[in-house]
Amino acid sequence: MRLFVLISILFSSLTITETVAQERLTIATGLKPPLVSSATTKGFLDTLAVELFRRVGIELEVVIVPAKRALVNSNKGIDDGNLLRIKGLEKSYPNLVRVPESIFDSEFVGYSLSPLSLQGEWKKLEGYTTSYVRGWKIFENNIPRNENNVVVGEARQMFELLKEGRTDVVLYEKWQGLLLAKQSGVEGIQVLDPPFVKLNMFMYLNKKHSAIVPKVADELKQMKNDGSYRQIFEQTLGRLIQ
Numbered sequence: 001m002r003l004f005v006l007i008s009i010l011f012s013s014l015t016i017t018e019t020v021a022q023e024r025l026t027i028a029t030g031l032k033p034p035l036v037s038s039a040t041t042k043g044f045l046d047t048l049a050v051e052l053f054r055r056v057g058i059e060l061e062v063v064i065v066p067a068k069r070a071l072v073n074s075n076k077g078i079d080d081g082n083l084l085r086i087k088g089l090e091k092s093y094p095n096l097v098r099v100p101e102s103i104f105d106s107e108f109v110g111y112s113l114s115p116l117s118l119q120g121e122w123k124k125l126e127g128y129t130t131s132y133v134r135g136w137k138i139f140e141n142n143i144p145r146n147e148n149n150v151v152v153g154e155a156r157q158m159f160e161l162l163k164e165g166r167t168d169v170v171l172y173e174k175w176q177g178l179l180l181a182k183q184s185g186v187e188g189i190q191v192l193d194p195p196f197v198k199l200n201m202f203m204y205l206n207k208k209h210s211a212i213v214p215k216v217a218d219e220l221k222q223m224k225n226d227g228s229y230r231q232i233f234e235q236t237l238g239r240l241i242q
Contacts, residue, residue, distance in 0.1 A: 024059040025209065028074055029083035030067025034179045034237055035104075036083075041179070044236040045083055045104060048223075049203070051232065055219050056212065074206055081205040089204060096204040101217040104201045107174040108138055110192035111181065113162060116169070120194040128168040131158040138197060139171045159184040171196075178240040 027049060029036060037043035046062040053060035062083060065073070074082040075093040082096065084104060090096050110118060110125075118124040122142045131150040132139040143149065150167050152158050155177070158170040163186045170177065174191065181189045205213060223229040 023057065024061070025053065025080040026061045026063055027081040027083050027203070027205075028063050028065050028070035028079040030065065030070045031084060032176055034175055034240065036062065036064060042236050044175075044233060047236060048103070048229065048232050049083060051228070052216065052220055052223060055223075056215055058212070074204060077206045077208060079206075080209055081203060083203055084201045085204055086199055087202055089202075093204075095207050097207050097210045097213050099203040099205065099213055099217050099220065101202075101220045102200040103203050103220060106199045106201050107195035108171070108197040108199075109174045109177070109195045111159075111162065111170040111172070111177055112168060112190050112192060113165075113186075113188055115190050116192055118169075118192050120192075120196050122196060125169060129166075130169045130171060131161055131167040132171040133158070136171075142196070143171070156180055156184060159186050162186060162189075175237050175240065182240065 029045070031043075031045060033041050034043055036046045049062055050060050063079065070079070070082055071085070071089075071093065073079040075095045077095065084106075087098065090098055110116070110130075116128070123144060126144045126146070128146075129148040129150065130143055130146065131152060132143070133155050134151050134153055150158075150161060152161075155172055158167065158172065159177075159181050161167040162170050162181075163184060169192070172180070174195065178189070178191070203216070205216070220229075
């Protein structure tokens, strides 16, 4: 009898431990501030994701690693998911399941020190000296060829060039660019809306967590409807445009 009780208690302890372990997930991302937090800034997407999973009853940790590694680790199940990717990624990474509710819209924009009327059209960059980061295919494949275009290795360099008057237009992701402009002391920065490209972005989970995907999607939709999504936005990214 005592042996049966002991085995029952041991089995219950193991079950409880396993259940607790299942309630804590790790999602990887290669994003940079202010989309994710730094030592000095509160990020939008990691703050949103932690609150989202809290509502689902899961403790979430967001880890920042190189973008490619974040994707590979998530697909292998080393991490439990990937925070922000385009639709259709599951075709190349079959172990990932997309949370069908879009978590964010990524905007790829131009910045200048004067209000240029480009209307989000690549061809209207002709005649302007344009700067972008080497390897960003979305810009490399679309901007008009110009011998005066400046390709840099690191984004901060572009904003220094803009501040010094050595380039007319800087191309980058909207929110990361606004933070870099602020950190670089660029005054009077103009975001050239509309963006050249706007993409619905999604969260992915490893297929071993596919059972919770509908619940996560429903809760994300609810956060948009009840105003909590907007509140987190205003507390993070919104501060860059105040």
